[in-house]
Amino acid sequence: MEDNRSSVPSILSKVSIFNGDKVLMVIVPILFVISALTVYSSVAKMGYAHMGTETNAIFTKHLIVIFVSVVTLLCCYFMGAKFLYRIAPWAYGACWFFTLGVYFWGANTNDAARWYDFGFSVQPSELLKVATILMLARVLDDAQATIGNQQLIPSLNPWRWDKKGRKSQLSILWEGSVKILLPIVASTAVIIKAHNSTALLVFGIGFVMLFIARAKKMELAKFLLLVIAAGALYFAAGGGRSHTATSRISNFVNSWTTPADTTATRPLSDVDYAMIAIYDGGVVGVGAGHSVMRAKITHPESDYIFSFFVEEYGIVMGMILIILYAWIFARALHIFRSSRWFFGGMLALGLALMITVQALLHFMVSTNLFMETGQNLPLISHGGTSMVCTAAALGLILSISRQINNRTLEPPQGIATMTPKEDE
Numbered sequence: 001m002e003d004n005r006s007s008v009p010s011i012l013s014k015v016s017i018f019n020g021d022k023v024l025m026v027i028v029p030i031l032f033v034i035s036a037l038t039v040y041s042s043v044a045k046m047g048y049a050h051m052g053t054e055t056n057a058i059f060t061k062h063l064i065v066i067f068v069s070v071v072t073l074l075c076c077y078f079m080g081a082k083f084l085y086r087i088a089p090w091a092y093g094a095c096w097f098f099t100l101g102v103y104f105w106g107a108n109t110n111d112a113a114r115w116y117d118f119g120f121s122v123q124p125s126e127l128l129k130v131a132t133i134l135m136l137a138r139v140l141d142d143a144q145a146t147i148g149n150q151q152l153i154p155s156l157n158p159w160r161w162d163k164k165g166r167k168s169q170l171s172i173l174w175e176g177s178v179k180i181l182l183p184i185v186a187s188t189a190v191i192i193k194a195h196n197s198t199a200l201l202v203f204g205i206g207f208v209m210l211f212i213a214r215a216k217k218m219e220l221a222k223f224l225l226l227v228i229a230a231g232a233l234y235f236a237a238g239g240g241r242s243h244t245a246t247s248r249i250s251n252f253v254n255s256w257t258t259p260a261d262t263t264a265t266r267p268l269s270d271v272d273y274a275m276i277a278i279y280d281g282g283v284v285g286v287g288a289g290h291s292v293m294r295a296k297i298t299h300p301e302s303d304y305i306f307s308f309f310v311e312e313y314g315i316v317m318g319m320i321l322i323i324l325y326a327w328i329f330a331r332a333l334h335i336f337r338s339s340r341w342f343f344g345g346m347l348a349l350g351l352a353l354m355i356t357v358q359a360l361l362h363f364m365v366s367t368n369l370f371m372e373t374g375q376n377l378p379l380i381s382h383g384g385t386s387m388v389c390t391a392a393a394l395g396l397i398l399s400i401s402r403q404i405n406n407r408t409l410e411p412p413q414g415i416a417t418m419t420p421k422e423d424e
Helices: 022-049 055-077 081-105 124-142 166-191 196-212 217-236 242-257 270-281 305-338 342-366 384-405
Strands: 107-109 112-117
Touching (some): 022 384, 124 166, 166 217, 196 242, 217 242, 342 384
16 A cells, blocks of 8 residues: 655644744743743742742743743744835834933933833833844845945045035945944944943944945944944943943953952952852752852842853753754854845844844853843843843744745845855
8 A cells, every 4th residue: 555644744834833943943942941940940039139029929920921922922923024124114213212212211220221111111222122133134135236345434534525525425424324334323322321231232233244244344344443432432421331331341350360369358249159150050950949049149030040040950951051042043044044035034143143142141241251241141031021022033033934944035026135055
């Protein structure tokens, strides 16, 4: 009797929800489970910090955030690339003004306006991170035909702005500085007053996206030097939270340069406790719910959740967690290389950069390889807006992969395509 099993379609090939990247579809639920386990272990400390708030209420709230994140991920998963391309300017503009408004109507935390309080907290800078990458993916897609030879910054030599050269310099200002660089500059500028590290993260990701899009290296160098000079002037003038950044840099340098006998006499910092937690965890950890350092670290459920995770589950599980984040980037790189539309591939890769670079910063802070940043661990740390926005980013990455697999990721008429590496 003839075996017809090969002709029977798999459920995975018939149901659209399973047409995205299979590896990411496994990694994302794992990260959600890790988040629930680690936050559950830290709720006692969180309840004490919130003046006796019921620990079950805190954990229930976190489960609700996870549920909302899953719903957000699924909504983004079914968004088409053409729809995202069309709404990019509107989404970016709305998120930028929403972030600006927090300085007038937001709640203050640690001497900085960071949140809107709607009965639940919303951190607009998290929304702007995703919107900036969406906008920049569109901008770079539009500029693909010319960006390799395009000047991005007009001349700083006043003699080139004479009557004869003014028209060409204004053209460079509009076509390069405004159309291409403005999303990066505007986002960095509006975020930096309250979030130094987030502003640096947004600028860094935008700069890398410019490099991937083949912008002229000399123009990138000029842009970087101008931003460094502007940042130096901003901090020298005491803008934003420059005093916090200066203090953190000083503490980081001192932690590596101060003699050990002097270090032993000072009070331990959160970073010290984080490294003790990693050391205590050893290979297999002390066991779920048996962490000691969670009572010492100020925010074990967010800023130092990696060290807290390693203490309970061991360095082996910690290394696996690091590999999962690296795998997210690897899959996004594969999606980028497989995309025939530059916008879709650049969007997926940019969002993956946002997630993995933030995770890398978190890992480095926990092991004292970088100064304190306050950056949480994406999709794991306790925090509503951050988790929902990270879920949205992963949903968009999966959406691009779904459209590639369905062969529906085609640019609108007249938009540049990108040949996938597999076809070369």
